[in-house]
Amino acid sequence: MPTFISAPRVRGISVPHRKHTDDSATAAITPPGEVVIPLSMHIGRPAEALVKPGDRVFVGTLIAKATGFISANTHSSVSGTVKALREITASDGSAAACAVIESDGLFEPDPGIRPPAVTDRQSLMDAVQASGLVGLGGAGFPTHVKLAAPAEGKPPLDILVINAAECEPYITSDNRTMLEDWEDLKAGIEAVMRHCGLRRAVIGIERNKPRAIEKMRELFPEKGDVEVLPLRCSYPQGAEKVLIANATGRAVPMGGLPADAGVVVLNVTSAAFIGSYLRTGTPLVSKRVTVDGGAVLNPGNYRVPIGTPISHLLSEVGWEPERAEKLLMGGPMMGTALYTADYPLLKNNNAILALTSEELGVYRIDPCIRCGRCADNCPMGLSPVEIALALEQKDLTRMRNLFAMNCIECGSCSFVCPAKRPVTQTMRLAKGSIRKAGGR
Ligand code: SF4
Ligand code: SF4
Known part of the structure; x- marks a missing residue:
């Protein structure tokens, strides 16, 4: 058994929770007439377009194929016709190739969709790559890569850490996953543990989600191989290395990866999606997103096709654009500010926030006082x-x-x-x- 470096508990800082939408069950929106789907919504090699203008597509049709191991597939979120392939300016200023698809409003599933046959680690990794899954909690790292057997000389992977901390203010979509998609979550965790040979799993949840903690405890009885671990509410409890330290007592070496500590970390919604994909074969085509902020009229959690323009989502939910001082994809601590509401919803978006100047506060920047x-x-x-x-x-x-x-x-x-x-x-x-x- 390898010895891992022990990590001291990371305390973090206190941030306001503002989880106004904790109790908001996921609602549907009227889907848009047109989606703009970036072909690459992941870290790694860009995906290659498989469609051209005029092509007929269905929900779940593969429209861009992964071009290597660290790459991800992209699927259509609507049925309809590809209108154009064009570039948009991504939120970081780079150019992003997109498929513009006109929806026929029917949401017909691709006739080729069927549950994958998964019998071992490799077939699980193949299935997860085929599904288009990338880390749904933030960075968009292709999930199948995390499930690979460790390279020679590396320690064996033995613990699965499920990241259900959801420590960013406002965001409650992972909380809703635990309350609404618990069957798929259980199946996803069990499949990953079984096929990747992980002996133990820890679900780390901040204490401000008591109903989710209770639900997970119902699902995974005490003294089983899946531990439900309530965590102190502190930011950034959900950062991978912080969570590993606080959930397992192991440290990831400087510059290292969770695998160096023998750990696989999956976001809770990613784990639930794996369960859903193994059951249905439907790729990643929609997201549950928290829509909140002082300029939003009906804050809540909404199921949204990927590629939906954020302006459409906000008009469906109701908002006051003139009061929105800042539009964010993600939470106020780590989210990306958007320069336009015309930007499309991506695979790894878990929140859209329209914040007012009262919520942001007004301050001036002073010289550093070397306080440390x-x-x-x-x-x-x-x-x-x-x-x-x-x-x-x-x-x-x-x-x-x-x-x-x-x-x-x-x-x-x-x-x-x-x-x-x-x-x-x-x-x-x-x-x-x-x-x-x-x-x-
Ligand atoms: S942003 Fe970077 S430097 Fe600042 S607290 Fe977080 S990890 Fe440290
Ligand atoms: S040392 Fe300077 S930069 Fe750091 S917290 Fe203090 S004032 Fe801010």
Whole structure:
């Protein structure tokens, strides 16, 4: 049995919860007449288009194929006709190739859809790759890659950690997964454990979701091989390395991956989707998203076809655009600000927030007072001020030696900074300059 590095418990910071939509059961919206589906919504090699204008597609038709191991398939979320292939400007400013599909309003499933035959680890990985699943909690990393057997010399994988912390303010879509999709969640966890040879699973849930904790305890009895672990409400409890430390007591080495600690981490909605895909064979074509914020008239959780323009979703839910100071994809700590509501909903979006100036607060940026709070509260043990200085001096070696690339962009440093300095943005710039120089 390999020995893993022990990790001290990570305490994190207190952020307002604002989980107004905890009790909001998932509702449907009137689907849009047209979806704009980015062909690549994942980290890794871009997917290759398989359709052209004029092609007829169904719900679940493969429209772009993965081009390597770290790549993901993309499927149509509606039945209808491909109108165009065109580029849009992604939220990070890059160009994203998209399929524009006119819906016929019938939502006919692709006739080729059937549940996959899964008998072992490889067939599970093949099925998960075919489904188009990427990490649904944030970054969009292709999920099948996480299920691979460890490379030679690496420790065996023995624990599955289910990330149900949902520590970002406002977002409640994972909570609804546990309350509404629990059968698929159970089946997904069991399939991953069985086929990947994982002896134990831990479902980490922040204590502010008592109904989800109760539901999971009903599903997984005490002293079984699946532990339901209520976690302290602290941010960023759901960050992969923080969760591994707090749920297993193991540390992921600096620059390492969860597999280096013998752990597979899956977001709870990803695990539920695996259960659903094994049962139905329907690929990833829709998402449950929390829509909230002071400018939203009917906050709640909604099931939405991927590629739906956010402007359509917000008009369906009801909003006051003139009151929306900031439009976010994701939560206020780690979400991406959108420059336009015409942007489409992606696979890894779990929330759309339209926040007012009252919610955002008005503040001014002051000079750094060297209080050290940013470093004290960094869950990765980084020194943001020193990294900022190295960035200013264009000292790449020092930035690397200070492990700038280990920043998970959680936003805790900016949140605690009394001078309201854009510390996280500076960390992003530091990481960007290291990447630009071809480094890690
Ligand atoms: S430096 Fe990075 S990891 Fe540390 S608190 Fe700031 S954003 Fe989070
Ligand atoms: S928390 Fe803000 S003021 Fe304090 S050291 Fe960090 S950047 Fe400077």
